[in-house]
Amino acid sequence: MTVAADRTYRLGELHPFEGGSRRFVYLVPAGAVFELDAAAEKLVARLELGEAAHTELVSELIAAGYTLDDASELMEELYQAHVIVTGETVKEPLANPPADFPLQSLVMNLTNQCNLSCSYCYEFGEDKVATPEGKPKFMDVDTAKASVDFLLNQSASRQSVHITFFGGETLMNFPLLKTVVAYATEKAQEQGRSIDFSLTTNATLLTPAIIEFLSDNHIGVTVSMDGPPDLHDKLRVFANGRGSYDIIEPRVRALIANHKTRPITARVTLTSGVTDVVRIYRHLKQDLGFHEVGFAPVTTSPNRLYSINTPGMNDVLEQFSLLAEEWLTFALRGEMHGFSNVSDTISEIIQGVNKSHPCGAGLGLVGVGPSGDIAPCHRFVDSDTHSLGHISTGIDRTKQDDFLTRGHINSKYDCHTCWARPLCAGGCHHEAYVRYGDTGHPNLHYCDWIREWTDTCLRIYGTISAHNPEFLDQFAERKAL
């Protein structure tokens, strides 16, 4: 215990940034964002030069025209909020999520078969982790119903839960999808709860009847699509090597025109040679009319021909920033822009998330394969190494504990000095496994990238909070946290 006058202050763990010509700090241990007034900005700038004693700071502030009371009040306020700290401040490790964490989402891999042969596919491409040999290729009705029951049982405390249909190509098992939607809706209603659905598809098998069903049942649709024909057809090909653009284009247009109940999203995989983010975005958003477009660099070991090297990733970042600027211009006018990558990060900043784990895999979300094996998420489905149990016997708590302990931010020492860790938490478990052979390894190959991108999103957040704060309300409920 020290009295104020005896304290020696230094800056807390924070990331200062500017937005809309205001100054902000991102408080790392909390995930909080504060705007600084001129006095607070002055104090933070002073402590950026190094620690200083209370009395020293008081005299400096008095010399700068503040009264003794002003100066003391300022320091006390910043000290209470942990913007400035003293030597006594002890870093507290993040707590574990409760052991009985209720499920929120279940990803159901209806089949592991696909009519495309995209070489980068994380399910069946060169870096696949799945071991589907000897397992069913299509999920059967009993396994699917058992998965629905499992989800409802393991999420008893939640009012609403979610099922995502996945593959392989999801629509190759459309009859089962229909059965599951009917069964799950009925079961949820019996319990007075709600359940909603979404699916990811390559769009090759969409028909007017399927589109009508998806629209009638409020099923969210994400189309895996990489942009205009010259880019899309590079890797999204049929087994004979022919590109899939011409097949899906009319189907995507029909989907967007006729599915009226949920936004339709495109999910783009960026690869070497497919990094023209702005052109891809323009095509998907403006030419085809997707509501949102999200981008993810391909998950791959670094030696693959389609993996993006560092200059390529810098190029991606530059183009992300261009689109992000555009997102901001829209936001300041009160309009929605369709670049999902910004919207997702903004919704996390609004909450002030401070993640113990990079995502909900193995925690609030699990994947279930055609055989009924439970995996941490859809990316690990059908992999014997990563199985967390079986739908008939439930989650193997020992395996789950091992997975979650590895993936916990406390065990990722490289992350402990990084200011972006509340939002990143080391990055995707699957990416880590493909790159480093361990789901708990921090994804060190994109740290600088993530920090740059997080900083960009924070600056956007700051600018909006200064000039159009009401706009942010729309994102508050975007993600269930």
Added chain:
Amino acid sequence: MKHLRAVNKKARRIDQMISSRNDVVALQQQQQRPHVPMGCTLSFSPGWEVDSAGGTAGLCQPVERDIYDCYVTCFWPAQVPDHLNNYPDWASKCAAATKDWRKLDLVFP
């Protein structure tokens, strides 16, 4: 808060926490907590004297900050022997601490 403006949910929670800390009425309405005396000479933790068996071997030394109380609520050199019961003469040679502090010695039970 006057100098910081909370601009996300987490920041607003911190803001509320700090305001409630300074709200005297709210503080008085909180449930009473057990009183923990401040300062090391008032805290009854092992550290300077003897353990329950009368030995000193396992107890902390200035450099051996092996329990929380060794370095947060107290610090070895500030501890004094129990001169009410066991060492009543501990300070008898020290009339003025500023002058005679060297005569304050360790005790060896």
